[in-house]
Amino acid sequence: MQKKSTKKGTYRSGAYVLALAASTLLASTLGSVSAGASTTVNLKMTTVGTEPGLTQVISNYEKAHPGVRITVTAIPSNNYQSTLLTELRGGNGPDIMFVWGGYGNPMAVGELASAGYLARLNNQPWVPTLSSTGKSVVDINGAVLALPMNYEVVSFFYNKMAFQKAHVTPPASFAQLVGDCAALNKVGITPIDEGNEVGYINTLIPAIFADDYVYWKDPTFYQSLAAGKVSLANSALWRQGIKVGNEDYAQLFKDHCFEPNSTATTDTESVAAVASGHAGMNAMLTEFEDYHADNPKGSFGSFEPGLTGSPKSVVLTMDPSFLLAVNAHSHYETQAEAFLSYLAQPVQAGYLSRLSEDIPSVRVNGFRMPQLFQGLSSLINKDQEGYYFSSYSKSPQTKTVWIAEAEDIATGTATPQQATAAVVKTLNG
Amino acid sequence: MRSPTARQDEAKPVRVEPTSTGRSPVVGIGLRRVRDAARTSVHPRRALRNGGATAQRPGFRLALPGLGLYSVFVAYPAVATAYYAFTNWNGLAQHWHFVGLKNFVSVLSSGLERTAFTNTLEATVGIALGANILGLAIALLLQKRSRFNYVLRLLWFLPAALPSIVAGYIWTFIYSPSGPLDKVWVLLHLGAAPGFLGSPNEALPSIIAIAIWQVSGYAMVLLLAGLQAIDEQLHEAARVDGAGVLQRLRFVTLPLLRPAFAVSFVFSTVTGLLLFDVVVATTNGGPGYATETLATQLYKQSFEYNNFGWGMAMGVLMGILVLGVSAAMLWIFNRKEARA
Numbered sequence: 092m093q094k095k096s097t098k099k100g101t102y103r104s105g106a107y108v109l110a111l112a113a114s115t116l117l118a119s120t121l122g123s124v125s126a127g128a129s130t131t132v133n134l135k136m137t138t139v140g141t142e143p144g145l146t147q148v149i150s151n152y153e154k155a156h157p158g159v160r161i162t163v164t165a166i167p168s169n170n171y172q173s174t175l176l177t178e179l180r181g182g183n184g185p186d187i188m189f190v191w192g193g194y195g196n197p198m199a200v201g202e203l204a205s206a207g208y209l210a211r212l213n214n215q216p217w218v219p220t221l222s223s224t225g226k227s228v229v230d231i232n233g234a235v236l237a238l239p240m241n242y243e244v245v246s247f248f249y250n251k252m253a254f255q256k257a258h259v260t261p262p263a264s265f266a267q268l269v270g271d272c273a274a275l276n277k278v279g280i281t282p283i284d285e286g287n288e289v290g291y292i293n294t295l296i297p298a299i300f301a302d303d304y305v306y307w308k309d310p311t312f313y314q315s316l317a318a319g320k321v322s323l324a325n326s327a328l329w330r331q332g333i334k335v336g337n338e339d340y341a342q343l344f345k346d347h348c349f350e351p352n353s354t355a356t357t358d359t360e361s362v363a364a365v366a367s368g369h370a371g372m373n374a375m376l377t378e379f380e381d382y383h384a385d386n387p388k389g390s391f392g393s394f395e396p397g398l399t400g401s402p403k404s405v406v407l408t409m410d411p412s413f414l415l416a417v418n419a420h421s422h423y424e425t426q427a428e429a430f431l432s433y434l435a436q437p438v439q440a441g442y443l444s445r446l447s448e449d450i451p452s453v454r455v456n457g458f459r460m461p462q463l464f465q466g467l468s469s470l471i472n473k474d475q476e477g478y479y480f481s482s483y484s485k486s487p488q489t490k491t492v493w494i495a496e497a498e499d500i501a502t503g504t505a506t507p508q509q510a511t512a513a514v515v516k517t518l519n520g
Numbered sequence: 521m522r523s524p525t526a527r528q529d530e531a532k533p534v535r536v537e538p539t540s541t542g543r544s545p546v547v548g549i550g551l552r553r554v555r556d557a558a559r560t561s562v563h564p565r566r567a568l569r570n571g572g573a574t575a576q577r578p579g580f581r582l583a584l585p586g587l588g589l590y591s592v593f594v595a596y597p598a599v600a601t602a603y604y605a606f607t608n609w610n611g612l613a614q615h616w617h618f619v620g621l622k623n624f625v626s627v628l629s630s631g632l633e634r635t636a637f638t639n640t641l642e643a644t645v646g647i648a649l650g651a652n653i654l655g656l657a658i659a660l661l662l663q664k665r666s667r668f669n670y671v672l673r674l675l676w677f678l679p680a681a682l683p684s685i686v687a688g689y690i691w692t693f694i695y696s697p698s699g700p701l702d703k704v705w706v707l708l709h710l711g712a713a714p715g716f717l718g719s720p721n722e723a724l725p726s727i728i729a730i731a732i733w734q735v736s737g738y739a740m741v742l743l744l745a746g747l748q749a750i751d752e753q754l755h756e757a758a759r760v761d762g763a764g765v766l767q768r769l770r771f772v773t774l775p776l777l778r779p780a781f782a783v784s785f786v787f788s789t790v791t792g793l794l795l796f797d798v799v800v801a802t803t804n805g806g807p808g809y810a811t812e813t814l815a816t817q818l819y820k821q822s823f824e825y826n827n828f829g830w831g832m833a834m835g836v837l838m839g840i841l842v843l844g845v846s847a848a849m850l851w852i853f854n855r856k857e858a859r860a
Binding site for chain 1: 610611612613614695696697698712715716717718719720804805806807808809810820823824825826
């Protein structure tokens with residue numbers, strides 16, 4: 092008797108489970124049908140943080156294309172890679188996603204291409220308009236896998252009032268930078284407040300000087316790199332550049348250029364210190380609006396110090412930013428590609444670049460440089476452009492190791508030679 | 521091996537008087553019934569072979585949802601982790617190759633892993649000792665029942681209720697160069713404030729302090745429960761025998777707290793061995809490699825370097841380490857208890 096009732100109970104439970112599964116299946120099928128019936132395509136887009144102006148551009152696009160809705164999910168940079176990789180692995184990735192260039196990041200196009208996650212975009216109308224630099228970071232073995240919207244500039248930002256107080260001008264050489272440090276220290280201003288608690292920021296100053304050195308020795312180096320004629324892994328010049336970058340960075344610490352305990356200072360604190368005039372300068376990616384937000388009445392400028400004082404030893408370090416790729420497994424691949432083509436048009440590209448204070452990767456005639464680049468515009472106009480190394484390194488490890496080694500230089504735990512050896516070891520992937 | 525207590529129960533007839541072990545006689549009756557029921561029923565394995573037509577089958581059925589969940593969320597990931605540890609999978613590609621023990625050899629021979637291992641070991645010892653000593657001190661101070669003590673207990677336990685990542689962010693602010701701790705340091709004229717999270721020498725101790733702050737709440741609750749289970753008459757007897765406060769602590773309280781300490785020590789040790797969230801929120805392993813732990817290395821290798829097979833090998837080794845240390849600690853505590 093007992094046995095009978097248990098079995099009955101089991102069958103009943105089984106029937107409930109089946110009914111639930113069937114109703115779920117039915118609901119999802121009906122959902123798809125109704126979505127199809129209204130012919131509205133819902134594109135999912137994932138970005139790192141909020142991209143200024145993107146909401147407006149999407150709104151314009153949706154008005155012009157009533158059948159398309161674009162939902163943007165902005166994920167903080169700390170969680171972006173793990174979140175998106177999990178979604179992609181689970182077959183639930185967005186239709187359009189933010190990616191990094193080259194191979195130097197877990198979510199770089201080169202890494203994602205190996206898993207077949209990215210759609211090939213070679214036939215898109217914007218591909219011929221890409222600069223060679225822009226193309227070089229998204230072209231993996233002849234396949235263009237992302238649209239590089241713009242470039243961030245890695246440069247020094249300074250507080251004009253603080254410099255005036257110390258009677259210094261933006262340095263034109265490394266020696267002059269060291270001299271400015273002494274002058275700023277004398278009037279009680281921290282020369283460089285560098286927010287070294289944030290990993291990648293540690294690498295900005297060494298990378299700037301490494302780029303300057305390489306460009307000084309071979310002005311065609313970055314063109315060759317973009318064209319794939321040289322690689323960071325095989326270049327003795329680049330290895331020497333890393334060494335020079337690390338040595339100069341260590342020298343700046345010896346000359347008391349940085350705030351005390353710089354590895355515990357965040358980028359926000361660092362920008363606030365320069366904005367308020369407690370510090371004279373720092374090296375950052377383009378974030379001029381943050382300085383103004385902290386001190387609306389402040390006056391700020393930007394500069395690239397260079398190595399020797401000769402204009403030939405100055406190169407502008409740039410980093411491709413806001414690269415967008417299309418999920419190869421998207422049901423709406425065509426619609427996603429159409430939206431990227433819309434973004435790549437000069438009006439949209441110029442608008443987004445201006446708002447994010449970046450330089451567009453696609454050709455935008457008459458693009459006015461943001462105000463902060465006034466000190467750098469001559470370099471941009473002369474094509475004196477170098478690249479932040481991570482898009483061209485063959486392994487995500489290079490960036491992480493350089494971050495840790497630069498921190499060790501900052502705290503005196505490693506010599507520049509030891510740091511260089513550790514970074515060079517990662518170059519071959 | 522059966523315990524002496526069990527043998528005693530078996531020999532005695534069921535009686536209503538209190539047993540010499542102090543256990544409730546009702547428990548004795550319950551155990552006896554269960555044992556008798558087990559003797560009269562069919563052997564479980566045979567029962568399953570016969571289609572489970574006995575009392576065991578509903579039990580097995582009832583366990584099925586739990587077993588299902590366990591298989592999906594515990595057993596499968598564990599087996600998959602072990603499987604990928606022997607491959608060169610990068611976490612992305614659809615194909616991978618078996619590489620034998622290469623990942624394990626690489627983990628064990630890596631200099632960085634030695635640093636991570638040393639840091640993890642230091643953190644584990646620091647957290648286990650710190651949290652339990654502090655937890656015991658607080659438990660002793662707050663063991664008397666009063667409203668004021670209830671509030672204080674709650675306040676001390678509060679950090680344990682915080683997610684570690686949140687605790688990490690809170691302390692990043694407290695430790696920051698312009699943070700409250702720095703200001704207090706200056707106010708007290710203690711000289712230049714330490715670098716805390718920014719200094720390679722002070723970052724790990726600073727993180728250990730955060731973990732102690734969190735884990736000591738658990739330790740306090742466990743030890744408080746242990747303290748309250750100690751019969752007051754034992755203290756009274758010791759007092760009559762002329763034992764002072766310290767002697768009573770040493771010869772009465774601490775030995776009787778051993779079971780509570782066993783749980784608390786295992787918990788705090790495992791927290792130390794798996795230290796991750798607080799490190800990620802505060803230093804992410806830096807400055808340099810000063811606060812790299814085994815768990816942060818596992819994460820970095822798997823998700824930042826796309827070196828999944830390597831990370832999984834690390835995971836397997838960590839699992840063995842945690843199991844081994846936990847088992848060893850329980851064995852030590854149990855052995856001492858048996859001797860006592």
